[in-house]
Amino acid sequence: MLKSHLIQHISKKNPSLSEEIVSKILNIFFSLIVDYLKNDCRVELRGFGSFTVRSYNIKTANARLAKSKYKKVYFRASSKFIKIINQ
Known part of the structure; x- marks a missing residue:
């Protein structure tokens, strides 16, 4: 599964969230994980x-x-x- 597929799937499951918002949320989530692992x-x-x-x-x-x-x-x-x- 690609990140783009994940974004589309989440936005379909939650119609109130656009793909742009879901993309921003996932980017923040992944960057937080990377920041913690860097430390x-x-x-x-x-x-x-x-x-x-x-x-x-x-x-x-x-x-x-x-x-x-x-x-x-x-x-x-x-x-x-x-x-x-x-x-």
């Missing part, structure tokens, strides 16, 4: 899952001296979400 905070959406950022070092001869250079975003689905998918 190494955990983002938890109950019933959906959680996003965390993990840092890892570059491979060097002496790993203790290397600073963490790379970050990855990890997603872990909630048990409720997994149950719904597996039905």
Whole structure:
């Protein structure tokens, strides 16, 4: 599903919200998630899952001296979400 499909689907489900308003809401929502993850905070959406950022070092001869250079975003689905998918 693309972001544009999500916007269209939400605006169809809620006729009082135009696609422009839904687009602005989604942009704010996603930017908030990115801002929290940039600050190494955990983002938890109950019933959906959680996003965390993990840092890892570059491979060097002496790993203790290397600073963490790379970050990855990890997603872990909630048990409720997994149950719904597996039905």
